[in-house]
Amino acid sequence: MSGRSCSPGMGSLYRAIKTLKTTRFLSNLITNPLNSHFRLTFPFCSHSRQSSKETGIDLNQYLLDRIRNFSIIAHVDHGKSTLADRLLELTGTIKRGHGQPQYLDKLQVERERGITVKAQTATMFYSHQIHGLGNNDVSEPPKFLLNLIDTPGHVDFSYEVSRSLAACQGVLLVVDAAQGVQAQTVANFYLAFESNLTIIPVINKIDQPTADPDRVKAQLKSMFDLDPSDALLTSAKTGQGLEQVLPAVIERIPPPPGDSSSPLRMLLLDSYYDEYRGVICHVAVVDGVLRKGDKFSSVATGQTYEVGDIGIMHPELTPTGILLTGQVGYIISGMRSTKEARVGDTLHHNRSIVQPLPGFKPAKHMVFSGLYPADGSDFEVLNHAIERLTCNDASVSVSKETSSALGMGFRCGFLGLLHMDVFHQRLEQEYGVHVISTVPTVPYIFEYSDGSKVEVQNPAALPSQSKQRVTACWEPTVIATIIMPSEHVGPVITLCSERRGQQLEYSFIDSQRAFMKYRLPLREIVVDFYNELKSITSGYASFDYEDSEYQQADLVKLDILLNGQPVDAMATIVHNLKAQRVGRELVEKLKNFIDRQMFEITIQAAIGAKVIARETISAMRKNVLAKCYGGDITRKRKLLEKQKEGKKRMKRVGSVDIPQEAFNELLKVS
Numbered sequence: 001m002s003g004r005s006c007s008p009g010m011g012s013l014y015r016a017i018k019t020l021k022t023t024r025f026l027s028n029l030i031t032n033p034l035n036s037h038f039r040l041t042f043p044f045c046s047h048s049r050q051s052s053k054e055t056g057i058d059l060n061q062y063l064l065d066r067i068r069n070f071s072i073i074a075h076v077d078h079g080k081s082t083l084a085d086r087l088l089e090l091t092g093t094i095k096r097g098h099g100q101p102q103y104l105d106k107l108q109v110e111r112e113r114g115i116t117v118k119a120q121t122a123t124m125f126y127s128h129q130i131h132g133l134g135n136n137d138v139s140e141p142p143k144f145l146l147n148l149i150d151t152p153g154h155v156d157f158s159y160e161v162s163r164s165l166a167a168c169q170g171v172l173l174v175v176d177a178a179q180g181v182q183a184q185t186v187a188n189f190y191l192a193f194e195s196n197l198t199i200i201p202v203i204n205k206i207d208q209p210t211a212d213p214d215r216v217k218a219q220l221k222s223m224f225d226l227d228p229s230d231a232l233l234t235s236a237k238t239g240q241g242l243e244q245v246l247p248a249v250i251e252r253i254p255p256p257p258g259d260s261s262s263p264l265r266m267l268l269l270d271s272y273y274d275e276y277r278g279v280i281c282h283v284a285v286v287d288g289v290l291r292k293g294d295k296f297s298s299v300a301t302g303q304t305y306e307v308g309d310i311g312i313m314h315p316e317l318t319p320t321g322i323l324l325t326g327q328v329g330y331i332i333s334g335m336r337s338t339k340e341a342r343v344g345d346t347l348h349h350n351r352s353i354v355q356p357l358p359g360f361k362p363a364k365h366m367v368f369s370g371l372y373p374a375d376g377s378d379f380e381v382l383n384h385a386i387e388r389l390t391c392n393d394a395s396v397s398v399s400k401e402t403s404s405a406l407g408m409g410f411r412c413g414f415l416g417l418l419h420m421d422v423f424h425q426r427l428e429q430e431y432g433v434h435v436i437s438t439v440p441t442v443p444y445i446f447e448y449s450d451g452s453k454v455e456v457q458n459p460a461a462l463p464s465q466s467k468q469r470v471t472a473c474w475e476p477t478v479i480a481t482i483i484m485p486s487e488h489v490g491p492v493i494t495l496c497s498e499r500r501g502q503q504l505e506y507s508f509i510d511s512q513r514a515f516m517k518y519r520l521p522l523r524e525i526v527v528d529f530y531n532e533l534k535s536i537t538s539g540y541a542s543f544d545y546e547d548s549e550y551q552q553a554d555l556v557k558l559d560i561l562l563n564g565q566p567v568d569a570m571a572t573i574v575h576n577l578k579a580q581r582v583g584r585e586l587v588e589k590l591k592n593f594i595d596r597q598m599f600e601i602t603i604q605a606a607i608g609a610k611v612i613a614r615e616t617i618s619a620m621r622k623n624v625l626a627k628c629y630g631g632d633i634t635r636k637r638k639l640l641e642k643q644k645e646g647k648k649r650m651k652r653v654g655s656v657d658i659p660q661e662a663f664n665e666l667l668k669v670s
């Protein structure tokens, strides 16, 4: 997330940074003109001609000057995955009308939610004659190997974007022709810009009645200094303008750097576990060549492996027997767990000593939540499911924890709330485990009177002591970028002030849209900030953030007690000023979600020994058949079945059943 700190607009500091970056950007374009790539020499043109017998794809024809690695980046829903589909169709990589829109969104959760969660790579082949190189008379245009990486747009998954960019030399920056530049467009632009990548602006969805490509071109110029004449106008829906995209990729994006005569260096981009084939690693070959049967070592672990299978994603795993310098592909090598395949690691031939590649910054966990099996006896099932899922999502941190209310479970760290939600959904969908997740919390730092400092990822870990023992607390903050129509500026400022925000920048992108930058406590935005922002701006605001430093804050632990018994899984840490309100709202909400029992239940919110709110649920068994007068026995049975199913998802705390919905409601309030 870090490194996304640039913003458009005002402020002398920004102007200075922007000038510096623009100069760097322009100089990058100047030092990487198209023709310079054709000055590259290829001393190792005579790789052993080990093309795949299975596929007939001979990668030896695709030396550096015939390779382009590019990524599609954009604000969420601006059409990345649809554009990727069209490009795959255009190159015959997938069949037109293959009946599976957003082909590269492979996960069930991606399809259901219509979002990209994981970056996906696909290799395409495309013939194109580059004009102006004096070889236009060649009858058959040369064929290029293009690696396309579709990336997620949501802020939680920007880590995936930054990883993908490490394997690219250029990007298609897709902007919706009606919505214009949005917060993640800004963030993604700077990610690409700071990586010195060639940026091709693509104004998509020009078929929409409200499309205004000229306005978007003006925004691209004023915010990013991108030449309006460089922008491609497309509709991934109707196909309009798509024919210009791949020629622009080939002509404007440089081939990968690298030296095929140097010892092998490969960057491990991603890895996942396949039930049948074991660990599959996605790699970018930076220098040298790797063949089936070669032995290679990991810089991170020192382990040595043998290449069992090697190939490209075309778009499924397609064996080629070899990967050459600049190519992106997969290897299967007998790794038993993805823990061995550390993303960002450098892989090399074990006979050579190489300089490790820069790798990636480790993923930063923004929210932590406890995950418990709804049925305590399912702990092992959950354990297995989490182990498997983290094999394919290394950005989740997991440690075991025990709650007196919920039993044995796990404390997991996520990149954001959507990431947490997606992980939860995948556990249920892909592994069939019912999970109770506790209120997410951000990592606070507490200092005790003995001078020790601890990072608290679980509010329950903080003793419910009087505040004297804690001498200071710090909370993480973020720098938020918000873009909205000018008429909504007032309510957005009010919202940010309510969330303890501090305005850092305020400017206008054009006559219709305003841009603001705020420092906000992470806890204030992590749950419902975005929904609130959308609702006060009728859905027109966009929002992105990057992590920033910790700031001192007056924090207290808020306990929830059921029949006088603290429920550790429901404890939260809140700002002192908001504790009263949050406590009151929490107990009110809980009252609506906890079913009546045969005995009275008291719900209390307390700070230390002081109870600040209380509600009572009077005794009575919930009768699901109450409204079912007389009538059909099958209907009654259905209702009882439904109740039984619902009970499976409840957690017995002491003598009280708490449904997952109650935990969800806590999340909304706190």
Ligand SMILES: Nc1nc2c(ncn2[C@@H]2O[C@H](COP(=O)(O)OP(=O)(O)OP(=O)(O)O)[C@@H](O)[C@H]2O)c(=O)[nH]1
Binding pocket: 074, 075, 076, 077, 078, 079, 080, 081, 082, 083, 102, 114, 115, 116, 117, 151, 152, 153, 154, 204, 205, 206, 207, 208, 234, 235, 236, 237, 238
């Ligand atoms: N009218 C119109 N709709 C489009 C066009 N391109 C994409 N869409 C629609 O826009 C919506 C979002 O498209 P996606 O391709 O999923 O967007 P995305 O940027 O990949 O979304 P994330 O992966 O969630 O960031 C879908 O409903 C598409 O059908 C276009 O050119 N015109």
